[in-house]
Amino acid sequence: MLLMVAGINPYDPEAFKKGWYDEQLGFRLSHIAVDPSNDSVWYVGAGDFWNVKENHRSKNKLTGNQLSYADYVYILKSADKGKTWQKISNGLPDDLDVGQILVDPRQSNTLLMLTNHGLMESLDAGLNWHKKQTIGLPNERPRDLTYHYNEKTGEYTLYLVEQTFYHPDGDSIKATGGVFKSTDGGASWLDLTGNLAFDLSKLNYKTEVYRYYRAIAHWFSISWNQAKKQFPVLPDAALPVFNRLVVNPQNPDEIYLTYNKKHDRSFGPGHVWRTLDAGKSWHVVAREGAYWHQLPEQDKAYWQSRGNPVKPNVEFAHVQAYMDVHHEQQGNRLLNINSNGELFISVAQQTQMSDDKGANWRQIDDIQVSAGKNLWVGRGNSDLPGRFMLHSTGIKDRRLMASGEHGLWQTVVVDGISDKQAVAMKQIEGQVNIDGMVSISTVAVHPKNPDIIYITAWRQDHRGQLRRSTDGGKSWENISTILKVNEQRRSDLGQVVQGPPGLIPAQNSLLIDPVNSDNMYLAVTLDAFSEIYRAPRRKPTVGGFGVMKSTDGGYSWQVSNKGFHPQASIRMIALDPNNSKVLYAAASDENGGLYKSIDQGSSWQKMKIPEQISSVNHVFIDANSADIYISAGGFYHGDYEQGGAWRSSDQGKSWQQIFKAPLVLQLESSPVDKNILLLTAGNQMNTEVKFTNPGLYLSLDAGRSWKKINNNLSNYDKIIDAKPDPYNANVLWAAGWGSGWYVGYINGANGQAWHE
Numbered sequence: 001m002l003l004m005v006a007g008i009n010p011y012d013p014e015a016f017k018k019g020w021y022d023e024q025l026g027f028r029l030s031h032i033a034v035d036p037s038n039d040s041v042w043y044v045g046a047g048d049f050w051n052v053k054e055n056h057r058s059k060n061k062l063t064g065n066q067l068s069y070a071d072y073v074y075i076l077k078s079a080d081k082g083k084t085w086q087k088i089s090n091g092l093p094d095d096l097d098v099g100q101i102l103v104d105p106r107q108s109n110t111l112l113m114l115t116n117h118g119l120m121e122s123l124d125a126g127l128n129w130h131k132k133q134t135i136g137l138p139n140e141r142p143r144d145l146t147y148h149y150n151e152k153t154g155e156y157t158l159y160l161v162e163q164t165f166y167h168p169d170g171d172s173i174k175a176t177g178g179v180f181k182s183t184d185g186g187a188s189w190l191d192l193t194g195n196l197a198f199d200l201s202k203l204n205y206k207t208e209v210y211r212y213y214r215a216i217a218h219w220f221s222i223s224w225n226q227a228k229k230q231f232p233v234l235p236d237a238a239l240p241v242f243n244r245l246v247v248n249p250q251n252p253d254e255i256y257l258t259y260n261k262k263h264d265r266s267f268g269p270g271h272v273w274r275t276l277d278a279g280k281s282w283h284v285v286a287r288e289g290a291y292w293h294q295l296p297e298q299d300k301a302y303w304q305s306r307g308n309p310v311k312p313n314v315e316f317a318h319v320q321a322y323m324d325v326h327h328e329q330q331g332n333r334l335l336n337i338n339s340n341g342e343l344f345i346s347v348a349q350q351t352q353m354s355d356d357k358g359a360n361w362r363q364i365d366d367i368q369v370s371a372g373k374n375l376w377v378g379r380g381n382s383d384l385p386g387r388f389m390l391h392s393t394g395i396k397d398r399r400l401m402a403s404g405e406h407g408l409w410q411t412v413v414v415d416g417i418s419d420k421q422a423v424a425m426k427q428i429e430g431q432v433n434i435d436g437m438v439s440i441s442t443v444a445v446h447p448k449n450p451d452i453i454y455i456t457a458w459r460q461d462h463r464g465q466l467r468r469s470t471d472g473g474k475s476w477e478n479i480s481t482i483l484k485v486n487e488q489r490r491s492d493l494g495q496v497v498q499g500p501p502g503l504i505p506a507q508n509s510l511l512i513d514p515v516n517s518d519n520m521y522l523a524v525t526l527d528a529f530s531e532i533y534r535a536p537r538r539k540p541t542v543g544g545f546g547v548m549k550s551t552d553g554g555y556s557w558q559v560s561n562k563g564f565h566p567q568a569s570i571r572m573i574a575l576d577p578n579n580s581k582v583l584y585a586a587a588s589d590e591n592g593g594l595y596k597s598i599d600q601g602s603s604w605q606k607m608k609i610p611e612q613i614s615s616v617n618h619v620f621i622d623a624n625s626a627d628i629y630i631s632a633g634g635f636y637h638g639d640y641e642q643g644g645a646w647r648s649s650d651q652g653k654s655w656q657q658i659f660k661a662p663l664v665l666q667l668e669s670s671p672v673d674k675n676i677l678l679l680t681a682g683n684q685m686n687t688e689v690k691f692t693n694p695g696l697y698l699s700l701d702a703g704r705s706w707k708k709i710n711n712n713l714s715n716y717d718k719i720i721d722a723k724p725d726p727y728n729a730n731v732l733w734a735a736g737w738g739s740g741w742y743v744g745y746i747n748g749a750n751g752q753a754w755h756e
Contacts, residue, residue: 045098192279262331287360395448428473
């Protein structure tokens with residue numbers, strides 16, 4: 001039985017009127033536990049304890065941050081496998097944030113709970129709680145809690161890692177914290193920290209020195225410069241902020257620790273620390289990056305004096321070359337161990353596994369097709385944020401796939417793949433290039449030269465630029481700035497600093513006129529409700545929301561919004577395949593609709609569509625039949641009547657609804673067979689409308705009947721893009737929110753089997 005906790009994370013539509021995100025609504029739950037003696041009894045903890053990006057502890061905020069999209073103060077209990085729930089808060093602090101709930105396998109009425117206030121205990125199966133009285137914990141603020149249970153002997157051992165506290169020590173810092181175990185149900189604790197602290201003054205590792213000062217600056221709520229000035233001497237017993245630990249179920253002396261030094265306020269070499277002797281000695285066992293590849297002699301001598309291996313031992317797929325030349329810039333996002341003692345971590349949005357106690361870590365996301373050629377086949381567990389897909393690229397066997405944070409990929413036809421339905425992929429921009437564009441918004445190929453590729457980005461490197469390759473993706477250059485925003489932002493301590501805000505306006509539908517390729521178009525979306533980062537983006541200082549147009553091949557851009565209603569959120573645009581002077585624009589805001597331009601985007605007129613539709617999310621024109629398809633429905637509002645998919649076979653004079661749902665995000669027909677339709681249905685923020693069937697739907701008879709085809713899709717309720725193949729009527733494609741891209745085959749599985 002596999003159980004998961006989740007929360008809704010919608011955004012306040014009023015924030016759009018203010019120009020920047022300022023409030024979130026909804027709730028988030030943090031942990032679920034099952035009674036090991038009765039799998040009908042479940043416990044769920046409320047909170048956002050594990051949100052390492054935003055929930056940073058400090059001296060003045062020992063209980064962490066209270067975030068508006070999470071619920072707090074209670075646990076939920078079910079005695080019937082989740083059919084009914086009881087909400088419990090007896091004895092719990094009024095800002096309770098739950099991290100773990102452990103049910104004692106020897107006595108199921110005894111529960112121990114890890115919280116932002118320390119350890120809480122219940123002796124009546126979760127109905128009432130009290131603060132657990134402990135001896136031996138220096139800070140009483142654990143960050144993680146786990147156990148080892150020997151069924152044969154009945155020995156039940158608890159383990160925890162403390163939140164590290166920092167204390168002034170003259171012109172340096174001393175730290176308290178570490179790893180502890182208890183054999184009496186958490187009443188008393190034995191220190192297992194051993195030599196976990198390391199001598200930072202003996203390391204020539206500037207990246208971690210910077211992170212060290214960032215960590216103590218955050219702890220004391222001072223600036224980085226103040227921390228450097230006040231504590232100039234690096235500590236000889238530096239202790240990072242750890243946030244996860246696991247114990248091998250087969251060996252209680254084998255313990256692993258990790259931190260996320262990118263997103264949390266922590267520091268330290270490597271990603272995982274291990275002890276095999278119950279804490280007497282600790283070693284760094286997950287090592288990657290330039291530091292370990294080019295270890296200074298002083299550092300090498302120090303690590304060898306601790307008996308620590310020094311060679312890099314973490315494997316990556318397409319990001320290997322990038323990771324090798326950077327100094328452990330990515331954070332480890334998880335640490336788990338299974339019943340066989342196999343370990344799992346996630347560095348650089350890839351999953352690594354070790355079956356030799358951390359001596360080696362191999363990536364398990366992708367299969368390498370051919371050594372040294374950067375060709376990969378997904379195993380079905382990708383962490384890549386899939387995004388826009390371009391299948392008509394001027395080269396029949398090449399499809400271009402855009403990804404958030406992992407650049408641009410193309411499909412490659414190769415022999416020797418055992419799974420004949422799998423697709424080999426090659427990254428042509430992103431981490432494969434040291435300074436590549438990584439968060440790709442949209443892609444276009446020159447209509448007269450398939451070697452010329454254009455891309456844009458919505459965050460990270462080269463954001464807001466129009467980037468071009470003239471050699472099929474071998475090399476890239478920026479040729480213009482389409483969008484720019486104010487780079488000022490507030491730091492963690494509230495100071496105004498210069499630096500990337502992270503998000504610029506969302507971009508969609510980069511189009512090139514097939515007749516006059518100097519004409520280019522781009523949709524800049526005000527309300528990116530279906531994006532991975534849903535919050536409204538900053539108002540551009542260069543460019544603007546709506547439609548951007550270039551008449552000189554992308555070297556200069558102007559806003560072209562004449563005819564749109566105020567605050568129109570243009571989610572996408574489409575060129576008429578039979579007349580390049582005609583464009584359509586889908587406005588997805590609550591006053592939106594469908595717009596048409598007959599003068600190459602210079603002006604727009606609102607089209608007449610069924611009056612109940614207020615938001616149009618997508619428009620598609622079938623190149624063979626000239627049928628127009630629109631996908632409708634509001635994310636924040638609306639019912640079944642306002643949503644759905646609609647078709648016009650007479651240039652928009654009349655419309656027929658062919659699919660009913662409160663929110664349809666996309667519908668496209670097959671260029672090979674107009675009877676094949678692929679549709680994406682989404683979930684609304686409006687919980688009053690009950691729709692429980694999001695995902696992909698397939699019609700083989702032009703919309704008269706539909707079949708849901710979600711099998712094997714990791715994020716079926718969050719499909720970013722979905723299209724029939726332009727050459728093969730049997731093939732479908734989809735992009736997942738955080739799960740890469742999928743290919744599906746209609747024949748044999750009727751579209752229900754997807755392959756990543």
